[in-house]
Amino acid sequence: MRACQPNFSVSEERPAAEGGSEINAMAFIQGRQLHKTYHLGKTRVEALRGVDFAIERGEYVCIAGPSGAGKSTLLNLIGMLDAPTSGELYFDGQQITGKSDREVHDFRKSRVTFIFQSFNLIPVLDAYENIEFPLLIQNVGKKERRQRIERLAAAVGVETYLRHKPDELSGGQRQRVAIARALATQPALVLGDEPTANLDSVTGRKILELMREMNREQRTTFVVASHDEAVMREADRVIRVVDGVIQPADRALHVSA
Ligand SMILES: Nc1ncnc2c1ncn2[C@@H]1O[C@H](COP(=O)(O)OP(=O)(O)OP(=O)(O)O)[C@@H](O)[C@H]1O
Numbered sequence: 619m620r621a622c623q624p625n626f627s628v629s630e631e632r633p634a635a636e637g638g639s640e641i642n643a644m645a646f647i648q649g650r651q652l653h654k655t656y657h658l659g660k661t662r663v664e665a666l667r668g669v670d671f672a673i674e675r676g677e678y679v680c681i682a683g684p685s686g687a688g689k690s691t692l693l694n695l696i697g698m699l700d701a702p703t704s705g706e707l708y709f710d711g712q713q714i715t716g717k718s719d720r721e722v723h724d725f726r727k728s729r730v731t732f733i734f735q736s737f738n739l740i741p742v743l744d745a746y747e748n749i750e751f752p753l754l755i756q757n758v759g760k761k762e763r764r765q766r767i768e769r770l771a772a773a774v775g776v777e778t779y780l781r782h783k784p785d786e787l788s789g790g791q792r793q794r795v796a797i798a799r800a801l802a803t804q805p806a807l808v809l810g811d812e813p814t815a816n817l818d819s820v821t822g823r824k825i826l827e828l829m830r831e832m833n834r835e836q837r838t839t840f841v842v843a844s845h846d847e848a849v850m851r852e853a854d855r856v857i858r859v860v861d862g863v864i865q866p867a868d869r870a871l872h873v874s875a
């Protein structure tokens with residue numbers, strides 16, 4: 619049972635930028651000694667224990683590692699969806715830990731998008747409207763909205779399904795609409811939890827190309843948890859979550875390209 623796994627930690631394929639747990643003023647996102655402990659009845663699960671990392675703006679990072687190792691937990695901390703049990707998180711020059719929920723929410727909303735494993739599409743809206751929804755909140759103009767939606771829909775291969783409501787789409791199509799919706803807002807940071815997991819390899823490839831293109835053109839930072847070797851190959855860097863303590867870079871752990 620996953621909850622019984624004792625220890626998890628994170629190692630990086632190459633060392634954290636400039637000096638491990640030292641605060642790097644230049645890093646876009648920095649975690650310092652992040653711990654996350656869950657309590658399930660009498661069971662205590664140390665999902666993360668002492669995680670140090672630094673992610674630069676414009677990096678494309680893959681968080682890899684076995685099931686139950688703490689990848690989603692780490693992603694949730696980076697995305698400020700959950701608070702660490704202890705440790706510090708810095709984002710864009712600001713210390714996040716210690717902020718109130720309201721402050722974190724306001725800070726996060728214009729900067730971070732999450733591609734969830736569950737798609738969270740709005741059932742009464744069709745695919746076009748679902749992708750459009752966050753753009754309306756951001757006051758993006760109509761012409762710009764249409765251009766972004768059409769470009770992204772074509773890129774993820776749902777351009778012929780834009781008038782379908784979520785329950786008129788397959789699971790994979792729903793996932794692609796959700797990805798288009800997440801990317802449409804052009805956030806500074808995109809977090810993805812197994813974004814290609816339920817997709818066929820051709821569509822998965824398309825999504826990866828789209829993410830890489832955004833990363834190059836708009837300097838969008840991507841942090842993606844994945845078991846998928848194609849994702850790891852695409853990434854600039856692999857942060858490998860393994861059980862135990864934080865380990866130094868270990869190239870032997872890296873999946874060969
Ligand atoms: N809300 C929670 N309550 C209790 N334990 C949790 C909770 N969320 C995660 N865990 C436990 O923490 C550990 C890390 O879970 P996490 O979901 O981060 O793993 P993961 O690396 O993302 O795994 P997978 O590859 O299967 O998605 C697991 O042992 C899991 O059972």
Ligand SMILES: [Mg+2]
Pocket residue numbers: 689690691811843
């Ligand atoms: Mg997970």
